[in-house]
Amino acid sequence: MSAEIHRLRDRACDSEKITINLGYVDLGHIDLLVREGFYSNRTDMIRTAIRNQLGRHAEAVQQTIVRQTLEIGLRHFSLADLEKVRDAGEKLSIKVIGLAIIADDVPCELACATIETITVLGTLQASKAVKTALADRIR
Template identity: 55%
Template sequence: MPEAEKITINMNVVDLGKVDLLVEEGFYSNRTDFIRTAIRNQLNRHDDEVRHSMTRRALAIGVLHYNRAELEEYAAAGEQLNIALTGLLSIGSDVSAELARQTIQSIKIVGVFRASPAVKDALADRTH
């Protein structure tokens, strides 16, 4: 499972007190458990909408990683990638900015994009 991303939320004190009460009563192990459960429940509740939106946008879902060897194969074949993803896109630290520009035509990421600063800069005009 990919590493979790940290988020910060602001809650009013009454809602936070209610969360703490549920934790103290044993419904959740801690605040994080409550928040993760609430997020998963909301995502499950809107699962059909998410699927329709992903289909409409032609987005894949999951974790996608490219390393230098894979991108060199695309370069050798004269192919360029159009990446559309919901999840995590990772480009290896062994990938140069030049190779990334040569092989990646566009990126549409709904989620997290991990790459070296040089690769991110090289693809900035191709990332939507």
């Protein structure tokens, strides 16, 4: 299959918004650090803290990625990609850390015929119909 894997960069268009709840004291500490100029804003501080924790656990994460054969970055599955899989009589086990995209023109029947399982640690983008059709295969 000729689909490519792309490394994602930390840009606004390559990110997903999350919501977290913090205690008032923790939030106050963050605001203090921002006010004192350590960080430009709350988001900057939280991103930095998350990256620091990911860095602390980088070896364990890398070992898990190798052990579970996960692909990192952007993985796009086009209509042509899935037709090749079907024509070869194969099925995919999709495992991605990052963003997995199933093209909008992929019909539910083709997705069901070619995708055995989907594990995405990050975001899965696909039509609502395809997500519904594959719901029992999404881990």
